[in-house]
Amino acid sequence: MAVDAEEGPADRLTPVLRPVRAGNGFEEALEQILQVVRLGLVPGGERLPAERDLAERLGISRVTLREVLKVLQEQGLVESRRGRYGGTFVRPRADAVGEAELRRRIAGVDMEDVLRFREVLEVGAAGLCAAYGLTEEQGGRLRQALERTEDAPLAEYRRLDTMLHLTLAELSGSPSLVARYAAVRATVNDLLDCIPLLVRNLEHSQRQHAALVEAVLDGDADGAREMMREHCVGTAALLRGFLA
Incomplete structure (x- = not known):
């Protein structure tokens, strides 16, 4: 597209x-x-x-x-x-950054704390966007961020995925939420860099992304929160499987 x-x-x-x-x-x-x-x-x-x-x-x-x-x-x-x-x-x-350096970086990370805090912020942001609604311009930004993740080369996927989630956080209207999300997402990215990119997982994530954006644009706050929670739980399961 x-x-x-x-x-x-x-x-x-x-x-x-x-x-x-x-x-x-x-x-x-x-x-x-x-x-x-x-x-x-x-x-x-x-x-x-x-x-x-x-x-x-x-x-x-x-x-x-x-x-x-x-x-x-x-x-x-x-x-x-x-x-x-x-x-x-x-x-x-x-x-x-080599693999050894990445592993050193996450050695002191409380992964459960990071993943739970990420879920709270992401689910909250999705719910806020859906509940309060987006302007036409904001909706266009969210759609564009989603489109950029579609058919993205593997080497670019995580960066564009980050941009999609960061866009949603920004559109929530809370600068404090954005600042905290940016910080926790940076740690999540360090964790993700230590595990392989799995094509099947990315395809599943894209379906979740599409459903999430649709729920937000439809003003379905409960649906948006539930889809984001499901998405975060899936990522957490992968990270626990590889790193716990």
Whole structure:
């Protein structure tokens, strides 16, 4: 199915990037840009927004931003390129993080806590979107996010799946929910990166996605919550099976 061109980097980052609070500018900016990278909102090989744009969106100085980017570069997550088409680029996942590093990252994660909190946020967001309704423009955004996951290459699927769920969270109308969901989803993605992509599971997930979006657009709050709960339970079962 043909879809419109994908949103630009600035649009993709809107749910995650927000002005930091005074006193913890460096730490909070680092947390937010790490979420951008871990969520795949800027895919490997693509460039982060220009320093001026990032600094303005985070409400920090460019000096502080450069300190943040230096840390990410030292961790092998981004690289700096000079020249006319230069900038700060996200390194492809395979280059940036090996399996051993992924396993180390999740060693201290309370998986049950993460999965239950994710379910609470996702089910709540789906119910809110359906109960309060979406504008025509918002409904179009949700449909487009769903369409992008259809026939997506395996290498791109998890990033586009993340964008669909993040879009739903954003459309709930609660910035606090979005911020917490972005954080928990980044951890969920770390867990998912440790297990294989299973085509049969992806096909099942897509059917659930389609039913979920339909319920939301129909204003069926109970149906949307139940479908999202079923979807979260399925993902949790896979993660427990491979990692517990």
